[in-house]
Amino acid sequence: MSNMKCETVREWVPDYVSGRLARLDDTSVRSHLKACDECRAEVELARLIFESRVDVPDGLANRVRDAVRYDRRSVSRPWWGITAAAVAALALGIGFSSDRPEQSESAIPGYAYELDDENLWLSDDGLIAGAPALDALSDEALLQFLDELDVGGAGGSA
Amino acid sequence: MVRDDEGSGEVLSDEELVERGRAGDDAALSELVERHHAAAYRVAFSMLQEDDAAQDVVQDAFIKAFRALAGFRGEASFRTWILTIAGNEARSALRRRGRRRETALEDAGPVRSQQKPPDMEAVDAQEAAWARKMMGTLPEKQKLSVALRIEEGLSFKEIGEIIGSSEGAARVNYFHGIRRLRELLQ
Ligand SMILES: [Zn+2]
Numbered sequence: 001m002s003n004m005k006c007e008t009v010r011e012w013v014p015d016y017v018s019g020r021l022a023r024l025d026d027t028s029v030r031s032h033l034k035a036c037d038e039c040r041a042e043v044e045l046a047r048l049i050f051e052s053r054v055d056v057p058d059g060l061a062n063r064v065r066d067a068v069r070y071d072r073r074s075v076s077r078p079w080w081g082i083t084a085a086a087v088a089a090l091a092l093g094i095g096f097s098s099d100r101p102e103q104s105e106s107a108i109p110g111y112a113y114e115l116d117d118e119n120l121w122l123s124d125d126g127l128i129a130g131a132p133a134l135d136a137l138s139d140e141a142l143l144q145f146l147d148e149l150d151v152g153g154a155g156g157s158a
Numbered sequence: 159m160v161r162d163d164e165g166s167g168e169v170l171s172d173e174e175l176v177e178r179g180r181a182g183d184d185a186a187l188s189e190l191v192e193r194h195h196a197a198a199y200r201v202a203f204s205m206l207q208e209d210d211a212a213q214d215v216v217q218d219a220f221i222k223a224f225r226a227l228a229g230f231r232g233e234a235s236f237r238t239w240i241l242t243i244a245g246n247e248a249r250s251a252l253r254r255r256g257r258r259r260e261t262a263l264e265d266a267g268p269v270r271s272q273q274k275p276p277d278m279e280a281v282d283a284q285e286a287a288w289a290r291k292m293m294g295t296l297p298e299k300q301k302l303s304v305a306l307r308i309e310e311g312l313s314f315k316e317i318g319e320i321i322g323s324s325e326g327a328a329r330v331n332y333f334h335g336i337r338r339l340r341e342l343l344q
Contacts, residue, residue, distance in 0.1 A: 014308040045340055046308050049293065052286035053309045054203045056196040060213055064191050067217045068224055069184070142326035149333045 004032045009039045017047040172236040180227050187224055194237055195220070197310045198244040204305045205248040206255075207294050215251055219244040234319055238312075242320045245302065292342040299323065300335030307332050 009032050015021045016029050033040045170178075170186070172193070178186035198219055202212035223230075223240050230239065293301055299321050306312045306320060318328040 015311060018308065018311055020311050041340075042336075045336065045343065048285065048289050048343070049304065049308045049339070052289040052293075053200055053305075054290065056199045057209065057213060060199060060216060061191055061195045063213065064195055064217050064220050065188050068187060068191065068220055071221045071225070137327070139326050142324075142330055146330060146333060149330070149337055 004028050006032075006036060006039055009033075009036070010042060013039070013042050013046045014050075017043060017050045173232060176227060176230060176232070176236055179224065180230075190236060190240075191220055194240050197237070198240055200305065200309055201241050201244050201302065202248045202251075204293065204301055205245070205298065206251060211251055211255075212248070215244055215247045219247050222247075235316070238316045238319045241306070241310075241312075245320055249298075289339075289343060292339055295342070296335050296338060299328075299331045300338065303328050303331040304335040304339070 009029055012021060012025065012029055016026065021029065033043060170189070172190065175186040175190050179190065195216055198216045199212055202215035202219075203209070206212050206215065219240060223243050230236070234242070293304065296304065302321050303314075303317050306317045307314070312320075314328040314332065315325045317323075317332070318325045321328060321331070323331065
């Protein structure tokens, strides 16, 4: 018999279906599921998503390694000589092409370097179902949203 | 697998591999590719729904990450960093492609075939392809939040770093995406 709450189970569902839960937690979730239809439906959905994930092409790791090696050899100055500012820019999706010499752009077929210089995450999906952009909301407002999404709260515990 | 040469036989952490890669150790970079290319591919594929384009994105993402390794200070993990770059590269590719096109069911890529624990019902290929197609219809942040949480096992904090949102917003995106998928797939 588990006294675990639905809310806790919902948090763990992804780790449960992918086999990442520690054994004890796994056992608790399992016993909760025996008594809770709603959480069981949630597990089935998550399992479908997990098992539908796309196959990674076999040769990809080697292809990437070759490209990395090629890139390192083809850069005339030390390839690691990029500044911290450029790294921050990279993570923000801001191009840093002015920091690089012209090189090897066309040497690898189908390979292009350029990054667009817009903020890549200011996208169409800032709005969800007419709600204001989530990022602008306070933690309280986000909690309210989660309540409305009925994340485990209403199901009670098994 | 890169191990510590000092003989302890321990598997090196990503942070240690980054350190070695920065010092010019090819084997360390190779191991980082080994560890993270699959997740980067799945992120790229979830956004682009196309194998060739997703592979290009993974390649570009690692090249850019490794070029910038000197400045990587480890405020984020290497994993969240490479996945952020892969996500950004995929978005650039999407924009280059112009308007996102409808992806036919048969173009949805090979379905992962894997052995399932005996108590699990098999997910058949058609059902899987349908699930993936429906995933593809979610708004980007919802799609990524669901994929990163379920397929890669990332925390909402890590997902927030990748999609450029707060932890709470990542959580809401995830549960919105799940609710929408439940409606679409039932
Ligand atoms: Zn429950």
